Amino acid sequence: xxxxxxLIGAGNxxxxxxKALKRSGLDVVxxxxxxxxxAKALADVLECKFTTSLDELQPCDLCVVSVKDDALxxxxxxxxxRTTVVHTAGSIPMELLSRYFKDFGVFYPLQTFSKQRxxxxxxxxxxLEASSEVVLEDLKDLAGKLSSCVQTIHSDERRxxxxxxxxxxxxxxxxxxxxxxxxxxxxxxxxxxxxxxQETSQKIMDMKPIDAQTGPAVRMDETIMxxxxxLLADHPERKNIxxxxxxxxxxxxxxx
Amino acid sequence: xxxxxxLIGAGNxxxxxxKALKRSGLDVVxxxxxxxxxAKALADVLECKFTTSLDELQPCDLCVVSVKDDALxxxxxxxxxRTTVVHTAGSIPMELLSRYFKDFGVFYPLQTFSKQRxxxxxxxxxxLEASSEVVLEDLKDLAGKLSSCVQTIHSDERRxxxxxxxxxxxxxxxxxxxxxxxxxxxxxxxxxxxxxxQETSQKIMDMKPIDAQTGPAVRMDETIMxxxxxLLADHPERKNIxxxxxxxxxxxxxxx
Numbered sequence: 017x018x019x020x021x022x023l024i025g026a027g028n029x030x031x032x033x034x035k036a037l038k039r040s041g042l043d044v045v046x047x048x049x050x051x052x053x054x055a056k057a058l059a060d061v062l063e064c065k066f067t068t069s070l071d072e073l074q075p076c077d078l079c080v081v082s083v084k085d086d087a088l089x090x091x092x093x094x095x096x097x098r099t100t101v102v103h104t105a106g107s108i109p110m111e112l113l114s115r116y117f118k119d120f121g122v123f124y125p126l127q128t129f130s131k132q133r134x135x136x137x138x139x140x141x142x143x144l145e146a147s148s149e150v151v152l153e154d155l156k157d158l159a160g161k162l163s164s165c166v167q168t169i170h171s172d173e174r175r176x177x178x179x180x181x182x183x184x185x186x187x188x189x190x191x192x193x194x195x196x197x198x199x200x201x202x203x204x205x206x207x208x209x210x211x212x213x214q215e216t217s218q219k220i221m222d223m224k225p226i227d228a229q230t231g232p233a234v235r236m237d238e239t240i241m242x243x244x245x246x247l248l249a250d251h252p253e254r255k256n257i258x259x260x261x262x263x264x265x266x267x268x269x270x271x272x
Numbered sequence: 273x274x275x276x277x278x279l280i281g282a283g284n285x286x287x288x289x290x291k292a293l294k295r296s297g298l299d300v301v302x303x304x305x306x307x308x309x310x311a312k313a314l315a316d317v318l319e320c321k322f323t324t325s326l327d328e329l330q331p332c333d334l335c336v337v338s339v340k341d342d343a344l345x346x347x348x349x350x351x352x353x354r355t356t357v358v359h360t361a362g363s364i365p366m367e368l369l370s371r372y373f374k375d376f377g378v379f380y381p382l383q384t385f386s387k388q389r390x391x392x393x394x395x396x397x398x399x400l401e402a403s404s405e406v407v408l409e410d411l412k413d414l415a416g417k418l419s420s421c422v423q424t425i426h427s428d429e430r431r432x433x434x435x436x437x438x439x440x441x442x443x444x445x446x447x448x449x450x451x452x453x454x455x456x457x458x459x460x461x462x463x464x465x466x467x468x469x470q471e472t473s474q475k476i477m478d479m480k481p482i483d484a485q486t487g488p489a490v491r492m493d494e495t496i497m498x499x500x501x502x503l504l505a506d507h508p509e510r511k512n513i514x515x516x517x518x519x520x521x522x523x524x525x526x527x528x
């Protein structure tokens with residue numbers, strides 16, 4: 017059974033995962049980060065030790081590596097303690113870990129995390145993968161303490177989930193951002209969009225997104241769309257996004 | 273004071289507005305639609321008369337014209353009864369109505385409507401504009417019975433709100449749709465995305481979208497992004513959307 021955990025990384029995901037582990041009664045014994053400032057900040061929150069050296073990791077049952085994807089392999093290479101090691105990345109195959117460890121896996125919470133925003137872990141899908149049945153059982157047991165939605169997901173499927181998450185979260189948020197910037201530039205409040213944003217996300221809880229679609233692009237209403245493109249004339253990037261997404265909506269709706 | 277209302281149109285907005293008016297104790301006396309089927313369907317729900325002829329409109333205090341934008345002017349031209357006439361469109365200037373009526377205005381509820389989905393009108397921003405103070409007071413009184421968020425908004429600002437709504441609702445929903453299609457094609461459930469979608473829309477209730485952004489495009493993580501582009505190789509349109517939005521996110525995040 018996993019009880020003592022070392023966290024490698026102090027970013028958004030590591031921060032929120034650390035807090036959730038602590039709330040669920042697990043012992044986060046140590047936080048590692050490259051910079052002392054980040055390591056200490058998270059260690060203070062979790063009331064545990066910290067280090068900036070991968071040679072000084074504490075003994076533990078699980079080492080959770082949650083660093084930027086392009087830093088992952090160089091970090092893995094430096095971990096010498098004997099324990100189960102997991103990463104938390106959406107698009108990195110589990111097999112990468114087999115080069116460095118005997119017992120390993122993936123612990124991928126499918127959610128968007130920011131340092132300053134608390135999240136309720138209980139509904140977050142946690143996607144697991146493991147080097148053996150024994151490790152998988154341990155990870156299931158751990159994940160089950162955080163969330164009621166624990167899934168075994170192969171690396172290929174996880175990568176696809178991550179890609180779908182880029183569309184349904186990062187790209188969605190960018191559309192919010194463009195709306196916000198556009199209104200701010202003209203002195204209008206983004207608050208006016210909030211009931212619409214809530215309803216748009218609520219709608220797809222029980223309708224398929226393709227059936228929930230509305231707006232001028234559905235019927236390629238050129239009069240309206242040309243007025244919108246005029247408003248975007250000074251902003252070629254937003255104009256390109258408007259045209260590309262409108263055409264894509266039209267094609268999708270008319271090939272149903 | 274407005275009590276008796278004629279609804280011109282039986283689409284998504286007319287349907288939900290008609291129901292909300294009825295719930296608030298107003299008399300929807302008649303529904304017009306081009307097709308008998310649509311007119312009768314909504315009239316049945318609202319328990320009122322219907323017609324497919326604009327020559328047979330009933331006497332009323334307000335005529336609400338809620339038809340497709342490109343059909344609007346030809347409908348307006350045929351309305352002969354003497355009453356206050358409003359349209360409900362985001363991007364059509366109020367002045368269009370001055371060609372045909374003495375008392376007129378705009379009644380624009382900023383929301384996404386589908387026929388089969390009930391909405392809570394009480395939080396929907398209703399954007400009003402009117403030909404005179406007297407008409408404006410009447411519309412404010414009416415809108416106040418439906419919603420606690422009633423705003424006087426000039427045509428130019430309304431058009432901008434509508435454009436922002438295309439980004440924050442229609443384009444957002446299209447990103448959901450792409451995620452849904454992508455997962456369905458590989459036999460994965462869109463339900464896995466739902467906690468993420470909820471959190472993404474909840475986050476911006478108290479964070480600015482620019483500060484809520486996460487994901488590989490923020491730091492232009494090319495290793496991950498190339499893996500995603502590989503998965504999109506068979507779908508050039510999704511690939512274009514991925515590239516354009518990722519570049520736009522990167523630029524936005526790095527010009528903060």
